[in-house]
Amino acid sequence: MATLDINRVRKSYGSMEVLKEVNISIEDGEFLVLLGPSGCGKSTLLNIIAGLEDITGGDVLIGNRVVNDLPPKDRDIAMVFQSYALYPTMTVRQNIEFGMKIRGISAEERAKATKAAAEMLQMTGLLDRKPSQLSGGQRQRVAMGRAIVRHPELFLFDEPLSNLDAKLRVDMRTEIKRLHQRLGATIVYVTHDQIEAMTLATKVAVMKDGIVQHFGTPQEVYDRPANTYVARFVGSPAMNILRGRLVASDGPVTVAFETSDGEALVSGVPLSPESAARFRDREVLVGIRPEHFTMDTAGAVPLTVDMVEPTGPDTLVVFSAGGADVVARLDPLAISVGTKARFGVKAEKIVLFDPETETRLD
Template sequence: MGFLKIDHVTKSFGALTVLHETNIAVEEGEFLVLVGPSGCGKSTLLSMIAGLEPTTSGDISINGRSMNGVRPADRNIAMVFQSYALYPNMNVGENISFGLEMHGVPKAERDKAIDQVADLLQIRHLLKRKPGQLSGGQRQRVAMGRALVRDPDVFLFDEPLSNLDAKLRVDMRTEIKKLHQKLGTTIVYVTHDQIEALTLSTRIAVMFGGHVQQLGTPKEIYDNPANMFVAGFMGSPSMNLFPAKIVVQDGTAAAEFALADGGKAHLPFPGDAMTAHDGRDIILGVRPEAVTDELGADRSSNAVHTINARVEVTEPAGSDLFVVTQLGGKEVTARFRADVEAKPGDTFPFAVNMEKAVAFDPETEERIG
């Protein structure tokens, strides 16, 4: 049934529908990330869970209780905002305990809760400081501490790391993940950063145009994208997508596509995959790590096939060398080992693991098979 149930929820502003019928069931202790580009509806959905926005239709329930008409203060949720929203005239300890004080919690209980949260987030040395004396990362810890003392049914995070620099974002991601593992709390987390989504979540809802495009585990979303939007949005670098045609010979289906020199290449699908689609035009999707140099290919796979293609650009990236070539008239990024000698203009063998390849319909953009 789900601890947090979003049941046929829609949201419209006048004639504009920004969230179409949405159904998500979040189990107790789960970490659900809502991810997608700006304007996809993820923050609107979070606001409706929080009670900051009413639903146009449908129902949201927490622990079996419908939230329709329930004030935000009565929902037993805690929210961590992008902007921290700390009171500048209060010190850290006062900021953390303010909500408890407003709910009439006795001072002894408030002090105990502050102590526990301060130790958990390692901010005890900051308790007497004002927000203006803190770094961005420290302010975010305080904002998290203020949510944690509430002991809510559900934590809601609205892009909490977007104001931090790149290194601090990575550090805070790790802290949030450790916190979830330690406490086992139910979290709904909004971000536009797909790496954040893949790193933190137990499940991801990929959103676009007010629709949930796919709901699944990080592995399901990454390895088996439901459509071309999910394939292109999730992953860095994103999945390579290029046109091909399915050709079946001797009972084996292969993806046939053009090379930059005018020739054609064939990459067989494993087993009997795609044999029912002879002659069909497709968009072939392959992750960069599934296109590599021959020695870097997955030796446990029986579906690695080599094609010779021209190197267009090389991009050294420390532990990897990204190599750009052209397949099917589109740029394709391959992930080589860092010490591979591949130079622009060279014709080079690219090893493609077709166990990791997926096919999409060019018209509907949905996955085939």
């Protein structure tokens, strides 16, 4: 396996710049997820790593080796595609062995590697079937098995689960997680699904318009998003972003925001003395995750419930505050629309943003 360094990588098609000085580095054995909506540049970046796209500027290093001008076959990578890319006339066994056969590996070694991959992916009984006889999840296992037997320095996954139904996606996420744990592989994985990113990654690069908005661990990206775009993109339901103000005080940092039933004051918000002084008695954007509200009759947030959405394990309650519709995720409870209540907020979990730049305040 190998490290991966993406240094000031740019990609343009004529006058259209689709990647703008991307910088990402991961260590040997890490699982990097490139996360973002369609058109953000994540698949283009993956194709540049693979050698399927030419680079306009910058460098890509795999294991400390600059690979900008190397063809894909010389980069020691294995790629798993969204469409599986299996040979329809070959059996599963033949599909897995095909790349090894081309490279001149002996029949004995091919059989040994194929057996090990099939056992790892629980598809020993499928080796003599054709792709047309397999489910979508089974085909994806074959594509993964074909990648495993190459023993590459780097695995690349291009939205491998997007063609599967919801249950199969969950099952295959588990398989890919197990694969990473067993192999200790270095993996780059492209997806627009933030649940996949949070469950699989050791590092996440959230992208928008060819720019990495936030690069860090999944928990860092979730708890301390770099800006409001990341805050809204990662999390389901998304982080609530309210308009509020920093209350002038020499004590704990306090934010205020309006609700339909009066002003809410929340004290103990984490903020550096420098930022607190800079934004003293000024407008800020207040970020609160839905699960950081609590049902508290003595709580700091007066509100009227606008909508209730029971989901089984919890209840989503919608109300108005800070000029926005706000979602609170609570333990299952019986509450009806129109109810007036007071909610508590976990102040230590609140994230503040600059209303002009929409970047996080530290």
